[in-house]
Amino acid sequence: MIDAVKNIFNVPDLRKRILFMLGLLGVYRIGAFVPTPGIDTAALEQFFINNSGTVFGFLDMFSGGNFRRLTVFALGIMPYITSSIILQLLTVVWPYLEKLSKEGELGRRKITTYTRYLTVVLAAVQSLGIGLALQRSGSFVINPGIGFLLMTMLTLTTGTAFIMWLGEQITERGIGNGMSLIIFAGIVVGLPHAIIDIYNKVSTNEWSVLTVIVLLVFMVAVVAFVVIVERGQRRISVQYAKRVVGRRVLGGQSTHLPLRVNTGGVIPVIFASSILTFPQTFGIISKNAILVRITDALKIGEPLYNLLYVGGIIFFCYFYTSIVFNPNEVADNMRKYGGFIPGIRPGKRTAEYVNTILTRITLVGAIYLSIVAIIPEFMYVGFHVQSVPLIGPRLDAILPQFITQGLRTNFYFGGTSLLIVVGVAMDTVQQVESQLIMRHYDGFLKKSRIRGRRG
Numbered sequence: 023m024i025d026a027v028k029n030i031f032n033v034p035d036l037r038k039r040i041l042f043m044l045g046l047l048g049v050y051r052i053g054a055f056v057p058t059p060g061i062d063t064a065a066l067e068q069f070f071i072n073n074s075g076t077v078f079g080f081l082d083m084f085s086g087g088n089f090r091r092l093t094v095f096a097l098g099i100m101p102y103i104t105s106s107i108i109l110q111l112l113t114v115v116w117p118y119l120e121k122l123s124k125e126g127e128l129g130r131r132k133i134t135t136y137t138r139y140l141t142v143v144l145a146a147v148q149s150l151g152i153g154l155a156l157q158r159s160g161s162f163v164i165n166p167g168i169g170f171l172l173m174t175m176l177t178l179t180t181g182t183a184f185i186m187w188l189g190e191q192i193t194e195r196g197i198g199n200g201m202s203l204i205i206f207a208g209i210v211v212g213l214p215h216a217i218i219d220i221y222n223k224v225s226t227n228e229w230s231v232l233t234v235i236v237l238l239v240f241m242v243a244v245v246a247f248v249v250i251v252e253r254g255q256r257r258i259s260v261q262y263a264k265r266v267v268g269r270r271v272l273g274g275q276s277t278h279l280p281l282r283v284n285t286g287g288v289i290p291v292i293f294a295s296s297i298l299t300f301p302q303t304f305g306i307i308s309k310n311a312i313l314v315r316i317t318d319a320l321k322i323g324e325p326l327y328n329l330l331y332v333g334g335i336i337f338f339c340y341f342y343t344s345i346v347f348n349p350n351e352v353a354d355n356m357r358k359y360g361g362f363i364p365g366i367r368p369g370k371r372t373a374e375y376v377n378t379i380l381t382r383i384t385l386v387g388a389i390y391l392s393i394v395a396i397i398p399e400f401m402y403v404g405f406h407v408q409s410v411p412l413i414g415p416r417l418d419a420i421l422p423q424f425i426t427q428g429l430r431t432n433f434y435f436g437g438t439s440l441l442i443v444v445g446v447a448m449d450t451v452q453q454v455e456s457q458l459i460m461r462h463y464d465g466f467l468k469k470s471r472i473r474g475r476r477g
Contacts, residue, residue: 029458036197036457043196046188047207053095053184054211058177060170061092066162094181096152097145099204102186105140107289109133114345141186142179149178197457198450206446209439244397248444251390254283256383258376263360279352279363281380284387286342288441291395293342294334295438298327323403325410332392339388340381349377394441403427 031037057063067090113119113133122129153174157166185204192200223229257278298320319326353373355361362368366375404427407417418426 030454033457036454039195039197039457040454043192043198043200043203046192046196046200047203050095050185050188050204050207051211053181054091054093056094058092058094058096059173060164061156062162062164063091066090066092066156092152094177095185097148097178097182098208099182099185099189099201101144101148101182102137102141102189102201103292105137105144108140109137111345138186142183145179145182146175149175152178197453198446202442202446203450205442209443244394245440245444248394248440249448251283251387252441252445252448256281256283256379258379259364260356260361261364263362279376281347281376281383282387283383284390285347285380285384286339286387286391287445288391288438289342290335290338290388291391291438291441293338294331294395297334298331319409322399323406325405325407328396328405332396335392335395336385336388339384339391343380343384347380349373349380352376391441395438 030040109119113123119133122132150171153171156162156174157170163170186201189200189204192198192203194200196203220229220234224231224234257280260277260279262275262277318324320330321327350373353369353376356363356372357368363372363375366372404425407421407426408414410417
């Protein structure tokens, strides 16, 4: 491992790429301390502390803490992620975008251009909504008015466009995926605060040393579990028949079709979280009696919240997998090039066989995502079974207190953030190792290769 790290700096091109990436990530972190003019940051900080379980806390996580301070990078990379998802979904239903996606590099560039334009539009709309919401609150804005709205729109939209440019530059001239690394940096920057928080709890005897050891062991076990499942694949054997082209014999080799256990990645969790947090946001802003009741029912730890959260993750796992993977197209391509699955007839039967396997492993991936996403919330607030109709009070009396009220323990980098951190780290390390091996250096592990989520 130490030799591999030394080899990174022995390769000039790889060294420049890594230093370039680190430099732009440093620029991103500097922007986290440039506030938007006209905001009472202390009052806004307290608001986010009180509403950490709503869409505000969700957006704050993806902005690396910039949203609660309303810095110039407050919107973070979320408008770009949203526009990318919208265009990806439109590619399936809009023939023009579908045609562009099949035109190779030129088509991908046009789609990227459309993504940039849509990102700016979404950022402008979101920044206007944020400005109006802050003005209506009456306690966050120092000098409300049209000038504040225009300044907020200009500042936040420009910040989002600049982050988008940073991410593209890291992808093109650095190492790893720039957008993912920006999200990664925003999450990991909270690690020192987490360590200080644990130290303070131990020093004040709020936690015992044994509690910290058990928590750390549990964290390591969950991270190992995530790594194993993210690398998990179901490999379907594929045989290609021999073909004679002129004087050459082509084909005849055996290969495999890899089906990932977690095809959707972290997207299903993001979709499910976003949908559940919007009713809470409306309840906080409007103070309507019905919306307030819905907000209370959808608080973290409530039965309805857990049911809809897990159901939403499972639904979006299947939904997203059906978009990015088409068994009929795979079967047609295999038949076109003389490939077949042993024991399965080419064509429709092959598509049905692949679809059956994909359906089963997607269910496993959905359950895995649900477990990882619900662990942090369970450890902090538990499961409030009192609200379960008919049998709620009885269950509350029978079950242990750590199940019904939680451990009041922050599971750092749990849920969505854990999936992002582990996935981005695996992909980035895989790219660095590929660069080393391409230049005849050993990778990080001499006897095996490190595989990312798509490796």
